[in-house]
Amino acid sequence: MESVISNNYILKNGVSIKNRILKSAMSEALGNHQYLPTEGLYRLYEQWADGGTGLLITGNVMIDRKALGEPRNVVVEDDKVLPFLEKWAEKGTKNNTQLWMQLNHPGKQAFKGAVKESVAPSAIPFEGKISRFFHKPREMKKEEIVDSIKRFGYSALLAKKSGFTGVQIHGAHGYLISQFLSPRHNQRKDEWGGDINGRMKFLIEIYREIRKQTGESFPISVKLNSADFMKAGFTEDESIYTALMLEKEGVDLLEISGGTYESSPMAKMNQKSSTKIREAYFMDYAEKLRQTVKIPLCVTGGFRSVTGMENALNSNAMDFVGLARPLAIYPDLPNLFANQSINEIRIDQRKTGIRFIDELGMLEITWYAQQLRRLAKGRKTRPQYPVIFSFLQALAKNGKEIFIKQRSGI
Ligand SMILES: Cc1cc2nc3c(=O)[nH]c(=O)nc-3n(C[C@H](O)[C@H](O)[C@H](O)COP(=O)(O)O)c2cc1C
Incomplete structure (x- = not known):
């Protein structure tokens, strides 16, 4: 690859990522009935690691088996899972590939078939058509909040012990952390709610706990919404402020996405002609964000061509191109780009x-x-x-x- 896409990137802790393509998380639902990783998962990650991607973010892994997003999620909550994670890490780190585990708690965004009950910052149910797929949530007790924070830290430690080279905190898309960030979903009156500093506390404490458990040089990323695109939801200004605070805390890489189950902007944004020309859905936001933070940035959503990716990287608004659906169809897309057998893919x-x-x-x-x-x-x-x-x-x-x-x- 002679393109900017092939340039390596060195994080502040010295970790080197061999190129600028990040495989964004895609929930694989390939755990077994004990929520352990399976052979299929190892095979899938070997193909991605052979396919030339610099940084693979796993599909969301759950920190608590009582809080699954969907059946067949992998859960990492005790050391019984270690030998299985080791195999997964061995395959996913082939060819000097970075492999970071995405950690998640769904909060109220857990399908009825997957959980007996669901919890959320406040007992506010979803509205609209999707509400029938979810339980009405119960407000989390303070001790449950603290327990969740500890769990994120311990799951990250197990990921590190088994050979994963980093972790990502899923703070986007309407799951528990994103529910805490949103004034629509978080109406708590205690220290975990209120203004943006209170609503952000859950995310910040999770980051600190992971850092404490995994040490100074272990890469920790956060996936954050540019906004929820909901009335009275998490706004773009709040997102920029949260990014600034995460930078101060020492987060290694921020991945930008947007929307929730209640409002997915992707379908609509895909139609906007400016978005079509620039491909990426959240590029305008990234440009704004770059004026405030220096933290390494990945923008995910909509990239489909080498030219689109190069333009975005050359704009200096971002450092990594996040790809999900293209890599589900072509697991070796970075190699295909590099040897110029494909320059663009169409995804209808x-x-x-x-x-x-x-x-x-x-x-x-x-x-x-x-x-x-x-x-x-x-x-x-x-x-x-x-x-x-x-x-x-x-x-x-x-x-x-x-x-x-x-x-x-x-
Ligand atoms: C099958 C599938 C599963 C997904 N699962 C997750 C997930 O577990 N965690 C997450 O942060 N995003 C998840 N996403 C969203 C992607 O990471 C990405 O943000 C989105 O698909 C936009 O990128 P794209 O246009 O390159 O597909 C999923 C997407 C797909 C298609």
Whole structure:
């Protein structure tokens, strides 16, 4: 690769990332019934590590088995998981690839089929069409908040012990941390709520606990929303302020994304002509953010061509290009870019054309999750696979449960 994409990047702790492509988290749901990693997961990560990506962020791994996002998540909460994580880390770090584990607690954004009850900063249920997929949450007790913080730290320690080269805290997309950040979802009157400093405390304390447990030189990233795109939600100004505080704390890499299950901006933004030209959904925000913080930045969402990625990197607004869906179809995309066998990929929106199915919004994710499962089984992906077949296949296999088993795509 002669392009800027192939330049390596050295973090402040000296860790070197061999190029500027970051595989963004994609929930694999490839754990077994004890929530342990499986052979399929190792096979999938070996393909990504062989495919030339510099930094692989895993799909979200849960810190508490009572708080799954979906069935078959991997849970890291005790050292029984270590031998399985070691195998995963061995495959995912091949070819000098960085492998960082994304840690998550879903809060109230846990599908009914996955949890008995759900918790949130405040007992505020989701509104609108999606509310039927989720329990009405219970407000977290103070001791539960402290317990969650400790769990994030301990899971990170287990990741480090087993050979993962870093971790990422999932602070985006409407999960528990993002619920704490949002004034719409966090209406607590104690020190964990109130103004942005109070709402940010949960995230900051998680970062500090992970740092305490893993040491000064272990890379810690945060995935943060540029905004929730919700009325009375987490705003862009609050996001910039949070990023500034995270930089002061010493976070090594910030990944920018946006939206929640209640409001996914991606479909809409994809249609904006300025976004189409620049590809990335959150580029304008990154440019603003760059004026405030110097922390290494990754922007994720919408990148599809070498030119789009090079322009974004050359603008100096960001340091890494985050890719998710393209790498679910082409796990070796960075190598294909490097040897110039592909310069651009087209990713159509996965729709059946049948309105009531498309409106459920779950299909896109079902389609991509099926591609990941093909790779996990050692099969080739099927970029042209018709979305209606994917829907019928999922329906035949899981019945109506597919709508509660699969996530909405972010
Ligand atoms: C199948 C699938 C699963 C996903 N799971 C996660 C996840 O576990 N954690 C997360 O932060 N984002 C998750 N995402 C969102 C992606 O990381 C990314 O932010 C989004 O797909 C936009 O990037 P793209 O346009 O390159 O696909 C998922 C996306 C897909 C398609």
